Amino acid sequence: KKTYKICCLPGDGIGPEIIAEGKKVLAAVGKKYGVGFECADELIGGAAIDACGNPLPDGTLEAARASDAVLLASVGGPKWDTTDPNAPRPEQGLLKIRKELGLYTNLRPVQIFAALAGASTLKPEVIDGVDMMIVRELTGGLYFGRRERFYDEDGAGADGKPGQRAYDTLEYREYEIERIARQAFDAARKRRSKVSSVDKANVLETSRMWREIVHRIHDAEYPDVELEDVLVDNAAMQLINRPATFDVVVTENMFGDILSDEAAQITGSLGMLASASLGDGVALYEPSHGSAPDIAGQGIANPLAQILSVEMMLRYSFDMADAADDIRRAVTEVLDEGLRTRDIADGSTPAEKTLGTEAMGDEVAKRI
Amino acid sequence: KKTYKICCLPGDGIGPEIIAEGKKVLAAVGKKYGVGFECADELIGGAAIDACGNPLPDGTLEAARASDAVLLASVGGPKWDTTDPNAPRPEQGLLKIRKELGLYTNLRPVQIFAALAGASTLKPEVIDGVDMMIVRELTGGLYFGRRERFYDEDGAGADGKPGQRAYDTLEYREYEIERIARQAFDAARKRRSKVSSVDKANVLETSRMWREIVHRIHDAEYPDVELEDVLVDNAAMQLINRPATFDVVVTENMFGDILSDEAAQITGSLGMLASASLGDGVALYEPSHGSAPDIAGQGIANPLAQILSVEMMLRYSFDMADAADDIRRAVTEVLDEGLRTRDIADGSTPAEKTLGTEAMGDEVAKRI
Ligand SMILES: CC(C)[C@H](C(=O)O)[C@@H](O)C(=O)O
Ligand SMILES: CC(C)[C@H](C(=O)O)[C@@H](O)C(=O)O
Numbered sequence: 180k181k182t183y184k185i186c187c188l189p190g191d192g193i194g195p196e197i198i199a200e201g202k203k204v205l206a207a208v209g210k211k212y213g214v215g216f217e218c219a220d221e222l223i224g225g226a227a228i229d230a231c232g233n234p235l236p237d238g239t240l241e242a243a244r245a246s247d248a249v250l251l252a253s254v255g256g257p258k259w260d261t262t263d264p265n266a267p268r269p270e271q272g273l274l275k276i277r278k279e280l281g282l283y284t285n286l287r288p289v290q291i292f293a294a295l296a297g298a299s300t301l302k303p304e305v306i307d308g309v310d311m312m313i314v315r316e317l318t319g320g321l322y323f324g325r326r327e328r329f330y331d332e333d334g335a336g337a338d339g340k341p342g343q344r345a346y347d348t349l350e351y352r353e354y355e356i357e358r359i360a361r362q363a364f365d366a367a368r369k370r371r372s373k374v375s376s377v378d379k380a381n382v383l384e385t386s387r388m389w390r391e392i393v394h395r396i397h398d399a400e401y402p403d404v405e406l407e408d409v410l411v412d413n414a415a416m417q418l419i420n421r422p423a424t425f426d427v428v429v430t431e432n433m434f435g436d437i438l439s440d441e442a443a444q445i446t447g448s449l450g451m452l453a454s455a456s457l458g459d460g461v462a463l464y465e466p467s468h469g470s471a472p473d474i475a476g477q478g479i480a481n482p483l484a485q486i487l488s489v490e491m492m493l494r495y496s497f498d499m500a501d502a503a504d505d506i507r508r509a510v511t512e513v514l515d516e517g518l519r520t521r522d523i524a525d526g527s528t529p530a531e532k533t534l535g536t537e538a539m540g541d542e543v544a545k546r547i
Numbered sequence: 548k549k550t551y552k553i554c555c556l557p558g559d560g561i562g563p564e565i566i567a568e569g570k571k572v573l574a575a576v577g578k579k580y581g582v583g584f585e586c587a588d589e590l591i592g593g594a595a596i597d598a599c600g601n602p603l604p605d606g607t608l609e610a611a612r613a614s615d616a617v618l619l620a621s622v623g624g625p626k627w628d629t630t631d632p633n634a635p636r637p638e639q640g641l642l643k644i645r646k647e648l649g650l651y652t653n654l655r656p657v658q659i660f661a662a663l664a665g666a667s668t669l670k671p672e673v674i675d676g677v678d679m680m681i682v683r684e685l686t687g688g689l690y691f692g693r694r695e696r697f698y699d700e701d702g703a704g705a706d707g708k709p710g711q712r713a714y715d716t717l718e719y720r721e722y723e724i725e726r727i728a729r730q731a732f733d734a735a736r737k738r739r740s741k742v743s744s745v746d747k748a749n750v751l752e753t754s755r756m757w758r759e760i761v762h763r764i765h766d767a768e769y770p771d772v773e774l775e776d777v778l779v780d781n782a783a784m785q786l787i788n789r790p791a792t793f794d795v796v797v798t799e800n801m802f803g804d805i806l807s808d809e810a811a812q813i814t815g816s817l818g819m820l821a822s823a824s825l826g827d828g829v830a831l832y833e834p835s836h837g838s839a840p841d842i843a844g845q846g847i848a849n850p851l852a853q854i855l856s857v858e859m860m861l862r863y864s865f866d867m868a869d870a871a872d873d874i875r876r877a878v879t880e881v882l883d884e885g886l887r888t889r890d891i892a893d894g895s896t897p898a899e900k901t902l903g904t905e906a907m908g909d910e911v912a913k914r915i
Contacts, residue, residue, distance in 0.1 A: 255749065262748060262755040270749040300673040300787055321717060326752040331720070342721035345756040349689060349717060352699070353710035379801070380630060381623065381638040384694040387630040388713040415805045416812035419668055419787065433747070437783045437805060444784035 182215035183497060186246035186461075188239070188276075191225040191269060192470025193480035193536075194252030200482035200540030201250055201489045204509075207547040208493065208502045223276065224254030224269035224470075234272030240279055248496040249276070249463040252485060253470035264328055278318050281458035283355065284362045285315040286491070287439045287467060288453070291446050294514035297527045299447030301419070306445060308423040312370060313442055314363040315435025317456055319355045320385075322432045324348030351385045351431065356392040362457075363429035364401035370426050373405040377414045377430035377438065389431065411438070418442050443467050450481035450522045453488035455495050462496050464488040478535045481520040483510055486543055509546035518542055550583035551865060554614035554829075556607070556644075558592040559637060560838025561848035561904075562620030568850035568908030569618055569857045572877075575915040576861065576870045591644065592622030592637035592838075602640030608647055616864040617644070617831040620853060621838035632696055646686050649826035651723065652730045653683040654859070655807045655835060656821070659814050662882035665895045667815030669787070674813060676791040680738060681810055682731040683803025685824055687723045688753075690800045692716030719753045719799065724760040730825075731797035732769040738794050741773040745782045745798035745806065757799060779806070786810050811835050818849035818890045821856035823863050830864050832856040846903045849888035851878055854911055877914035886910055 187202065189195040202218050209216045221239040228234050234254075243249050254269040261268065276282075289311045291299070299306045328345040360376075367374045376393045378386035390408055397406045409417065411434045418425070418438065422445050430438060443452045452467040466484030474480055490506040493499040517530030524533045534542065555570065557563040570586050577584045589607040596602050602622075611617050622637040629636065644650075657679045659667070667674045696713040728744075735742045744761045746754035758776055765774045777785065779802045786793070786806065790813050798806060811820045820835040834852030842848055858874040861867040885898030892901045902910065 262759045264752060264755060268749060274750070300669050302668055302670055305668040322750055324714065328752050328756055340722070343756055343760075344718070344720050345753045346692065346716055346718040347751045347753050348714050350712070350714040352712050354708070379804075381636060382642070382690055383715045384632060384696050385713045385715050387632060388696055388711055391630045392711075412804045412808040415783070415809040416817070419809065419812045434805075436747075436780045437802075440780040441783040441787065441809065444787045449784070 180213060180215055182217060183247040184245065185216055185218045186243045186249045187218045187220045188223040188249065188251040189220055189226070190223050190252045190254040190470065191256045192253055192472040192475040194254070194470055196475070196478065196480050196536045197466065197482040197485040198250065198252040200536060201485040203540045203544045204486050204506060204547065205489050207544040208505065211505070211547055212499065212502055214499070218250075223251070223272040225256055225259045227272055228259060228267050228269060232267060234267050234269050235275045240276065243276060243280060243461060246461055248492050249280070249461060250488065250492065251463055251465040253466065253468070255470050256472040274322060276463065277456060278323060280461055280463065281318065282456035282463055283316060283318045284359060284457040285317040285435065286366070286455045286457065287313040287315065287443070289313060289442045289446060292448065292451060292511060292514050294528075295448045295451065295523055298523060298525060299445060301422070301445055301447070306422060309445065311422070311425040311442065312366050312427045313435060313439040314359065314366060314427055314429040315439055316355065316359045316431045319351050320432035321347050321349045324350040349383070349385050349433070351388065353392060356389050357396055359429060360393045360396040361400070363427050364397065364404050367404045367427040368401070372403065373407075373426035375407050375409050375414070375425055375428045377409050377411050377428060377434055379411045380408070381410065385431070393429070414438055415441060418445060439467070448523055450520070451483050451487065453484050453491050455488070455491040457495060462492070464492040478537065479521050480536050481522050482536050482540050483520070483543075486510065486540070505547050506543070509543045512546055513539070513542045548581060548583055550585060551615040552613065553584055553586045554611045554617045555586045555588045556591040556617065556619040557588055557594070558620045558622040558838065559594055559624045560621055560840040560843040562622070562838055564843070564846065564848050564904050565834065565850040565853040566618065566620040568904060569853040571908045571912050572854050572874060572915065573857050575912040576873065579873070579915055580867065580870055582867070586618075591619070591640040593624055593627045595640055596627060596635050596637065600635060602635050602637050603643045608644065611644060611648060611829060614829055616860050617648070617829060618856065618860065619831055619833040621834065621836070623838050624840040642690060644831065645824060646691060648829055648831065649686065650824035650831055651684060651686045652727060652825040653685040653803065654734070654823045654825065655681040655683060655811070657681060657810045657814060660816065660819060660879060660882050662896070663816045663819065663891055666891060666893060667813060669790070669813055674790060677813065679790070679793040679810060680734050680795050681803060681807040682727065682734060682795055682797040683807055684723065684727045684799050687719050688800035689715050689717045692718040717751070717753050717801070719756065721760060724757050725764055727797060728761045728764040729768070731795050732765065732772050735772045735795040736769070740771065741794035743775050743777050743782070743793055743796045745777050745779050745796060745802055747779045748776070749778060753799070761797070782806055783809060786813060807835070816891055818888070819851050819855065821852050821859050823856070823859040825863060830860070832860045846905065847889050848904050849890050850904050850908050851888070851911075854878065854908070873915050874911070877911045880914055881907070881910045
């Protein structure tokens with residue numbers, strides 16, 4: 180019997196509650212397809228800081244490297260919020276595991292479940308047909324460039340008075356842009372064959388290089404794919420104005436962070452969106468939403484994005500497309516029957532029934 | 548008779564057409580209030596590149612410095628698009644005049660004209676009551692930090708092969724954050740007394756410094772104003788999710804570029820939004836939209852954002868609140884009567900009549 184090792188990272192806030200449901204559904208898939216999934220929990224984020232002062236302990240990284248895939252829930256919370264540059268922060272754990280595993284491609288599919296279309300703050304005719312894939316570069320740019328804060332004896336205050344200064348560096352290298360561009364064009368070929376490359380080439384040097392390289396790769400290797408350049412400020416507008424016209428959107432790390440969350444919100448159901456972070460080795464899967472510390476521990480969090488991150492894992496890491504389809508079908512059925520966690524309950528269907536985290540996981544698992 | 552000198556910068560695309568209507572309305576105001584407005588056109592952007600190879604000729608800068616206010620239309624167009632780091636670009640003219648005049652505060656009001664509420668892609672109940680002021684830092688950050696592109700013999704290609712590298716620098720100094728924070732808190736005191744400060748403090752050092760300084764200024768000088776911190780990715784979501792809950796939003800240059808355009812699009816009528824760029828001397832006023840090269844020269848562009856930038860000029864540079872109110876009233880009347888340029892025409896009222904650029908300017912001017 181085929182067996183896969185899954186490194187599970189519950190993290191903070193609602194993380195432990197939702198990852199349990201992800202595992203539950205994975206177990207159901209394993210049973211149906213005769214595949215073993217061995218899940219072992221490791222520390223990351225605030226939980227890891229509390230346990231050992233380090234948001235990504237060496238043991239976690241080793242376990243991740245030795246696994247066939249990593250399933251992450253969420254990190255962060257007000258408990259560890261600080262502006263002290265030297266204090267450990269939960270997010271460092273996430274950034275470090277992305278970097279260490281070389282997860283340079285972040286795939287964020289943005290789709291609407293018919294049963295939840297009403298949850299969007301956008302008009303139904305505007306979100307009708309929304310189906311895009313945001314391809315975010317994940318290991319470069321401002322996230323990983325050199326940064327510093329220092330006290331400047333002359334220059335940082337007004338009129339050259341002493342004061343603090345800080346900088347972050349947005350840096351890219353040619354091969355980093357080449358490989359993410361290829362990921363985007365490859366993804367487009369399996370979809371509607373259109374790529375919108377987002378940059379700020381009228382201001383940034385990294386963006387001008389980005390645009391040149393994306394076009395070179397396009398012209399040489401993917402001339403069959405439609406390519407458009409969109410300035411980031413315009414992209415932020417067009418996502419609201421004509422979201423259904425986007426197919427694949429490719430962009431650098433920070434722009435991708437902002438635009439992927441904007442695009443997610445357009446669906447109105449952030450609690451339904453998952454993401455995959457891929458590199459040349461082990462991949463990592465997580466919900467697009469955060470750790471929701473305000474509702475942690477109450478058993479009411481929505482586990483569906485976590486469950487859909489398991490769907491992506493089956494698809495991308497284990498080539499189990501049928502099993503992945505099963506999960507998507509099960510989630511769709513559950514929603515169509517009116518079952519909702521609190522965050523997606525809106526009274527729009529008479530069949531609506533509000534469930535807790537565990538019950539929602541059970542409903543999906545039993546439909547696999 | 549009091550006389551003001553206005554430096555007019557028509558720029559590119561629809562710029563010359565819409566600025567003519569701004570001047571027309573300004574003349575009507577001058578007549579009514581017995582004030583002289585002397586308008587003189589200067590070159591900027593692509594037009595300046597074509598005329599003399601420089602997107603901001605010295606003569607333009609001198610004229611701007613010697614004026615009482617600068618009225619800009621728009622710059623840029625495909626004709627001057629290039630990824631060549633050494634070629635002049637229209638946007639450099641805009642960035643340079645902002646820097647040279649020390650225009651560190653960009654005020655972008657986002658409001659809905661009742662007659663155009665239907666134009667938003669958001670649901671009416673979501674945009675009902677939207678009224679925010681985006682305060683964008685305009686002379687710092689990635690826009691003005693050190694940037695470079697170079698060929699690296701070892702390191703930029705995959706596996707250390709030779710290749711290109713580029714970087715941009717996001718830099719801030721203490722006094723730059725202090726002064727923009729004060730602008731935001733001052734603006735909030737004249738409004739609903741709430742400031743949302745947007746940063747990415749979980750990743751960027753400049754953001755952690757930003758957050759510290761904003762809080763220090765708040766606690767020491769503006770404890771009466773409500774202050775919330777919002778991460779930039781979350782801000783991009785909340786603008787769509789609960790736009791009416793924002794009052795003043797303050798953020799650094801690049802985040803402000805993205806979020807102010809996103810917020811503008813939420814209204815559905817970008818052609819209606821103006822902005823003011825203020826410093827310690829002469830101020831600059833411009834529409835929030837771009838140069839729309841696709842419709843340039845056809846006499847169909849919407850001049851209302853340009854006209855509303857004249858409203859802001861009267862308010863902020865000349866302390867002529869009554870005249871500013873006249874313009875806003877005139878624009879509101881014109882819209883209420885169903886008069887529309889093509890971009891805001893949608894057949895939603897039987898009284899709708901579509902006008903060209905000049906006719907729209909005439910309608911506003913005659914109601915002053
Ligand atoms: C938690 C944070 C560092 C992270 C990011 O900015 O990448 C998150 O917002 C995300 O998008 O995965
Ligand atoms: C034209 C461009 C350089 C400019 C900017 O990014 O600041 C524009 O988008 C704006 O917002 O005024």
